[in-house]
Structures are given as structure tokens and as C-alpha cells.
Amino acid sequence: MSRVAVVGAGLMGSEIALMAALAGHHVTLVDIDEGALTRGLGHARAAGERMVRRGRLAQEDLDAAVARVSTATDVTAVAACDPVIEAVPERMDLKRQVLARIAAAVPPATVVASNTSGLSITELGAAAAPAGRVVGLHFFNPPSVMRLVEVIRGADTAEDVARRAAEFAAGLGKTPVAVRECPGFVVNRVLLRAMVAGFVATGEGDPAQADAAVVAAGPSPMGPHALADLVGLDTYEHIRGDLQAAYGDRFDDRGVGARMVAAGRLGRKNGGGFFDGPVPPTEAPQDLARSVGGVYYEAARDEAERLAAEGIASREDIDTAVRLGAGWEAGPLGSAG
Numbered sequence: 502m503s504r505v506a507v508v509g510a511g512l513m514g515s516e517i518a519l520m521a522a523l524a525g526h527h528v529t530l531v532d533i534d535e536g537a538l539t540r541g542l543g544h545a546r547a548a549g550e551r552m553v554r555r556g557r558l559a560q561e562d563l564d565a566a567v568a569r570v571s572t573a574t575d576v577t578a579v580a581a582c583d584p585v586i587e588a589v590p591e592r593m594d595l596k597r598q599v600l601a602r603i604a605a606a607v608p609p610a611t612v613v614a615s616n617t618s619g620l621s622i623t624e625l626g627a628a629a630a631p632a633g634r635v636v637g638l639h640f641f642n643p644p645s646v647m648r649l650v651e652v653i654r655g656a657d658t659a660e661d662v663a664r665r666a667a668e669f670a671a672g673l674g675k676t677p678v679a680v681r682e683c684p685g686f687v688v689n690r691v692l693l694r695a696m697v698a699g700f701v702a703t704g705e706g707d708p709a710q711a712d713a714a715v716v717a718a719g720p721s722p723m724g725p726h727a728l729a730d731l732v733g734l735d736t737y738e739h740i741r742g743d744l745q746a747a748y749g750d751r752f753d754d755r756g757v758g759a760r761m762v763a764a765g766r767l768g769r770k771n772g773g774g775f776f777d778g779p780v781p782p783t784e785a786p787q788d789l790a791r792s793v794g795g796v797y798y799e800a801a802r803d804e805a806e807r808l809a810a811e812g813i814a815s816r817e818d819i820d821t822a823v824r825l826g827a828g829w830e831a832g833p834l835g836s837a838g
Contacts, residue, residue, distance in 0.1 A: 510541030718794025
């Protein structure tokens with residue numbers, strides 16, 4: 502098997518390293534902080550232990566995989582690795598700095614991937630010439646559980662590089678979907694559009710009843726309020742603001758997210774968002790079920806249609822991405838496969 506590198510030993514990077522090692526690759530996990538490397542290896546083993554407890558993995562296979570992960574504090578350690586996956590925090594300036602260092606350390610033919618959930622691959626690639634070898638590999642959180650990987654092509658990404666990146670993801674047991682770069686990629690665009698529509702339709706109504714309406718009306722396992730609590734209202738608001746700047750008022754939630762953040766209600770991460778704990782059991786009145794549930798899925802379908810019309814991804818890949826990335830039983834476009 503090849504030698505793979507992951508640069509950034511946080512929660513995402515450490516689990517990506519684990520997935521690569523479980524697939525049989527030798528992995529170099531790089532971070533400038535020795536403590537981060539220690540914590541990252543600990544997190545990777547803990548994620549693997551959960552897989553063992555759930556019957557998804559044999560203990561001996563986990564032990565062998567962890568033994569295939571080595572660590573380094575100098576990015577030059579990635580020189581013989583292919584692909585090299587950058588997984589540092591979601592800041593353009595930081596990612597560009599790291600990608601430039603990776604680019605200087607590896608041969609021009611090496612696939613250099615960024616695990617970004619929304620930053621421009623074109624802009625990132627400009628820092629890592631030749632830009633054609635830079636591709637996005639958006640693993641969904643947590644990588645030890647989620648099957649989806651969005652494979653993002655920037656304006657300069659070579660087709661062969663995108664193909665090799667998709668083959669690598671498939672070799673980890675993931676389902677890659679091909680995505681042409683756009684703000685939000687596929688899953689975030691569809692989900693945030695639906696969430697915004699759900700919040701606006703709920704207005705001053707009961708969030709628990711609104712969420713029950715969404716779950717009753719369609720394939721999503723949770724409504725927009727519970728989902729925002731799960732991902733974090735600050736995270737939601739950051740992504741939503743970027744999407745409104747890119748696409749306009751269809752991502753305007755009338756200040757719902759901003760008010761929650763200003764009130765310190767960030768969701769599960771700090772103990773309270775729309776709900777103080779699990780969504781309270783309730784049933785949605787018929788009129789609410791028709792209004793909020795219908796608006797939520799219509800917004801998702803409309804955004805998915807826009808993605809397909811823009812050539813961002815195929816209809817089949819859009820549906821696959823939303824099913825696997827958001828846990829929907831069916832995709833918003835209803836395509837087969």
C-alpha cells in the first residue's frame with residue numbers, strides 16, 4: 502500500500518488518518534504541536550475502539566492500523582506520501598500557508614487535498630502550485646462513521662487528480678461524489694437553504710412542533726432547529742452568512758441565527774440552543790405540518806435543482822450526497838440509484 506500523509510492532528514485529521522490506516526496505508530500524521538499529535542493518536546484509537554464495540558472492526562485490525570500511523574512535527578516528512586491531505590482549521594490564510602509548505606515538500610505529481618467544508622479550492626490551489634494537483638476532499642464529521650466524501654474540483658484541478666482522489670476515498674470504504682466548486686458545495690447548500698426556509702416559516706411558532714412537522718412530512722431524520730443545535734448555531738450562522746453573500750436573500754433567515762448567537766445559545770456544544778436538551782416529544786398541528794414541512798422540502802428541492810442546472814454535480818450525486826451527508830432516507834430530487 503502507499504504512504505499517505507495527513508497534516509493536522511485535530512479530530513478530523515486524526516480520524517482521516519485512522520481510516521487510511523484501516524485501509525492498509527502507512528500514514529504519516531503531521532502537526533507542529535507534539536501535544537496535538539498525542540491527543541490525535543488518542544482520539545483515533547478511541548474512535549477505533551467504538552468501532553470495535555459496535556462490531557464494525559476486530560481489535561487486532563485496529564491495533565495493526567494504529568501501528569501503521571507514524572507522527573512528525575515537520576511538514577517535510579510528507580515528501581514520499583501520496584496523497585497528502587491538509588486537515589488544519591477552516592481558515593483560508595492558515596490553509597494556504599500549510600498547503601504552500603506541502604507543495605514545496607512533495608513532487609509536482611503528488612495529489613494535494615484539502616479537507617475543507619466550504620473554502621475555495623481554486624484559491625487554495627493558487628498557494629500550492631502547480632494548482633492542478635490540488636483537490637478538495639470534504640470528509641463528513643465524524644469520518645469514522647460518515648460514508649460521504651465530497652470530491653471538489655477547483656477551476657484548475659486536473660481531471661486525473663480528481664479521479665485519483667475519488668479512488669482514494671472509495672478505497673477507504675467511503676462514497677465519493679464529484680462536485681464542481683461553488684460556495685457551500687452540495688450538502689451545505691441544500692441543508693442551509695432548507696433550514697433557513699424552515700426557520701422563516703416557523704416564525705414565532707413552537708420549534709418542537711415545527712421540527713415534528715418536517716420529520717413527518719419527509720425523509721429528514723430531524724428538523725431544522727434540532728439540526729442547528731447539533732451543528733452549533735455559531736457554525737450555522739457562519740456558513741449561512743457566507744451563502745447569503747454568495748447567493749442572496751434566499752439564505753436570509755430574518756436574523757434567527759444571529760439572535761441565537763448573540764444570546765449565547767449555541768446548541769448542544771454549550772448546553773442550550775433552540776432546545777435545552779433532546780427535542781421534546783410533540784405532534785405538529787395539521788396546518789403547521791403542511792406549511793413548515795412543505796416549505797422545508799420545497800426549498801431543499803429548489804436548491805438541489807439549481808445545483809444540477811449549474812452543473813455543480815449530477816442529479817444522482819446530489820441525491821446521494823444529501824442521503825449520506827444528512828441522513829435523509831431519499832434525496833431531494835428523487836433520482837434513482
